Amino acid sequence: MIYLTFSKVYNTFIGLNSVNKENFMNRAQKMSLTLVITISLGLFLGIVLVVMRFFNVGIPKTVFLFPIFFAGSGGIISLIFFRKDKSAITSDERDKLIEKNANLAGFGAVYLFVILASFLPIGIMGQKGSIPVTWCPVLLVGAAFCQAYAQSLAILIQYGWGGGHGKS
Numbered sequence: 001m002i003y004l005t006f007s008k009v010y011n012t013f014i015g016l017n018s019v020n021k022e023n024f025m026n027r028a029q030k031m032s033l034t035l036v037i038t039i040s041l042g043l044f045l046g047i048v049l050v051v052m053r054f055f056n057v058g059i060p061k062t063v064f065l066f067p068i069f070f071a072g073s074g075g076i077i078s079l080i081f082f083r084k085d086k087s088a089i090t091s092d093e094r095d096k097l098i099e100k101n102a103n104l105a106g107f108g109a110v111y112l113f114v115i116l117a118s119f120l121p122i123g124i125m126g127q128k129g130s131i132p133v134t135w136c137p138v139l140l141v142g143a144a145f146c147q148a149y150a151q152s153l154a155i156l157i158q159y160g161w162g163g164g165h166g167k168s
Contacts, residue, residue: 034078034081037074046067102152105150
């Protein structure tokens with residue numbers, strides 16, 4: 001019973017119509033939707049953990065890695081479950097244009113993220129403030145998540161949020 005309910009929700013969620021089994025979302029849309037959901041939930045969990053840490057709930061620092069692993073799982077899930085269809089034509093000129101625009105959106109988001117991550121500490125801590133070197137890898141991880149999130153959102157917006165191959 002639980003499996004059938006999960007299967008029905010999953011098929012509806014990714015756009016598989018139960019009447020005619022026609023797939024309404026292409027591979028890029030499915031992967032983008034999975035990334036947006038997992039990164040959003042990971043961001044939400046991270047904010048909750050920071051708030052809990054701020055109010056001294058007593059959680060260890062290693063718990064803060066959980067939202068990062070959760071958010072990163074979207075890419076792994078996407079690669080495992082949404083494989084390329086080798087038999088059909090999977091993209092055309094419009095798909096290539098959407099991919100190009102999504103890549104540009106991801107680059108712009110990373111550029112903005114790096115600028116903010118570089119100058120906000122100066123504004124918050126002042127010119128005499130310092131940041132531990134262990135925070136440097138966080139910049140790379142944050143930029144990667146920022147790029148994936150912006151690119152996925154751009155793909156979903158350009159396709160029309162899951163309407164039949166962009167026909168919203």
